[in-house]
Amino acid sequence: MSSQQEPQLDQKPLTPSKMQQQSPRLSTRLQHHPYQPPAGFDAVEPGVHHASTVIFPNVAAMRARDWRSKAGYTYGLHGTPTTFILEERLAALDGGRHCVLCPSGLSAIALVDLALLQQGDTMLLPSNVYGPSRELAERLLTAWGIEHRLYDARCTPDELAALITPQTRLLWLEAPGSVTMEMPDLRGLIAVARQHGVRTAIDATWAAGIALQPFDLGVDVVMQALTKYQSGGADLLMGSVTTRDDALHERLLLTHMRLGLGVSGDDVARVLRGLHTLPLRYHAHDASARRIAQWMQGQPAVAQVLHPALPGSPGHAHWQRDCCAAGGLFSVVFQPCHSAAQIDAFVDALQLFKIGYSWGGPVSLAVPYDVQLMRPPSHWPHAGGLVRLAIGLEDADDLIADLRQAMQRLIPTD
């Protein structure tokens, strides 16, 4: 329809510049430049290495390389100097000997399940387990013939023992439990599992290697979401699985390889940076959270504050026995006279507290939960609504002032 001419391509042949004619040619030299920086550079932060391909000096070296050993490098998924450094530092922090990194806390949980369980096995999960871990068990593992049973996190060792069958292969612990903050009898439950030859894994995200030393209590596997305190920035996702036992580590490492789990060197560098200030931040979160939790406990709208370091909180005696700090997380149960809509309005009225998941970052967060929907009926004694607060690094007095003004929404108006 149009008689317009197509634009003509410039037919002039490209004449390479002198530079481009040198041998090897430019595009080759861009990939294989001979310059090597001098060895011996040292700095506070280790270098950030990025690699899928790792280069071997010759074929024999490539063939001789065992990807499982940390004596060298094979492929990006099997480790770089950057990831090895973080793994070693985390193993030391947890008091373990080995560590593998995963792209999120949840993938670290999945790694433990897939490495240690097979068809016909059963695992025991606390009824207050991190929600997506239960979802993984209910949806995927069940479909693959791996069963799970829920136990009440406040149960006694004898009550736990009654749930163990010859098929029970793994006991998951969480200290304290997500959202409802029960601190279990770790020593007692771990002892029962060991007597029955059942492996134990703990989600120790809350303790972050600071508040609790789970290996000293006899646990086999320590899992953490580095997303929280180790990162400290609310800006990345990562998980770790730490062990003391060589054979157990090998099993986890093989599954880790088979699943193709990898982490970004840049994210690893950020976690390494976070580790320098981890104890300082953890204790700052802890001190603020205890002050604010105590203040909340004095409010007429509040029925109970669930914070393991507060007397009367579920499992407080276990916290006293096993822990030396408490982090920045706690939950508030409101009097049953306050409707769910009023509690939502309280959360909406907060200014410094932001609404969002996760914790361990610089900014305080609040999330209302309907615990009745999340727990087996007999496992949750409270009638009132619950808000979980994650205390960040703001000034505690300012946070209390924010809570006080938002609490106006809970004063009956009639």
Ligand SMILES: *Cc1c(COP(=O)(O)O)cnc(C)c1O
């Ligand atoms: C956040 C969290 C996880 C999961 O970590 P992601 O990195 O968000 O996948 C697991 N367990 C607990 C207790 C957590 O708080």
